[in-house]
């Protein structure tokens with residue numbers, strides 16, 4: 001970094017804050033709590049503001065550029081969502097307040113439950129889980145409990161396709177069940193024969209992402225869900241890719257029994273830094289009694305409708321304190337209300353159109369392992385003819401020099417040198433064209449000057465990181481202190 005660190009511009013006596021006179025009596029702190037020689041930087045307010053604003057601009061962000069990180073749905077987050085979730089009526093309520101004093105907040109949750117039910121086709125929704133992975137754990141626990149209560153306690157296996165997101169096997173393991181991997185067929189679908197071979201009375205169910213992480217809609221989906229049911233199992237839907245289906249089809253109609261929503265993806269909440277998110281779970285009527293709570297319900301008394309909370313009778317129990325991440329619920333509610341029925345459908349249509357357009361622009365240069373029309377994202381191989389030692393990672397790093405966030409690399413695992421690209425519906429044709437041009441230019445560079453790619457990025461504040469050291473807990477901490 002060429003910019004000075006705060007410690008370097010520190011001058012004795014400079015100060016960026018003025019504390020108000022205390023309105024309580026001064027008290028002496030016990031000796032030993034105060035350190036005379038604490039080396040805090042002394043800087044003016046303007047220096048401090050510039051320091052932090054500069055730091056805030058070192059990372060790429062959806063608000064500063066294209067962010068085609070596949071599977072993450074990094075769509076633009078409308079700013080009206082932020083205004084809504086900061087309204088004092090939403091920020092200044094307390095989860096322990098009596099329900100009659102928070103009817104507005106409950107109404108928002110109740111309506112959101114209804115919207116998600118309408119969108120997914122599932123009659124019962126719990127808003128409590130805090131993220132997609134948390135929804136998965138919740139859903140698997142619900143499936144297990146439902147089968148145990150049917151007396152089928154020997155069931156202890158969840159089938160997970162090899163294209164699945166890593167959270168699927170992880171949450172299954174956390175639930176205490178065993179994971180068995182199901183291979184994909186040559187067209188990127190669940191391999192029906194392999195599935196059949198694993199269906200028996202040990203199976204709790206199948207966890208399926210549709211469209212899957214290759215961006216493909218399973219061509220045998222109804223047959224897959226039918227066979228799992230026939231074997232006495234249940235089907236879990238990983239709803240992270242709901243962006244492709246909004247307003248077009250409902251997961252409940254496709255044979256799923258449980259589904260999590262990633263509100264922060266499909267319904268827009270900033271999630272680049274890892275949270276907070278929200279992963280509500282929807283279930284069929286048969287599973288409704290097992291949902292975690294509290295869930296908001298409408299009652300009627302003499303004065304009219306009244307919103308209250310209930311815990312489903314055979315609930316797996318709460319999975320998070322109180323109501324889940326309420327701020328994310330407000331954003332999702334606002335997003336849905338702003339777009340309406342027509343707008344939500346256009347989200348899915350444009351997400352799919354944008355992905356197919358981008359794919360059509362680069363597919364002659366970047367190999368496409370599963371040659372099909374994609375949904376909202378697609379996976380190509382980061383391998384360029386005539387440049388044998390250029391890898392997906394090199395291409396991604398070079399994209400940063402062109403001002404783009406790299407796509408997802410090396411996932412899904414079943415594609416060699418995977419580059420997983422999700423443009424989302426919010427990007428213009430001009431942006432998609434600029435990104436395609438960059439990828440095509442990079443392919444030329446790869447042939448002419450592969451070293452340029454191996455050493456990229458060249459324009460970012462830090463150049464190529466040592467991938468091992470960068471993610472090692474001992475070396476990944478940022479350097480703020482002098483001399484580091």
Ligand SMILES: *Cc1c(COP(=O)(O)O)cnc(C)c1O
Pocket residue numbers: 071072131132133134165167168209213238240241262277279
């Ligand atoms: C993002 C994602 C998840 C996990 O969701 P989180 O909200 O990040 O916990 C699971 N499956 C798929 C396909 C995803 O893209």
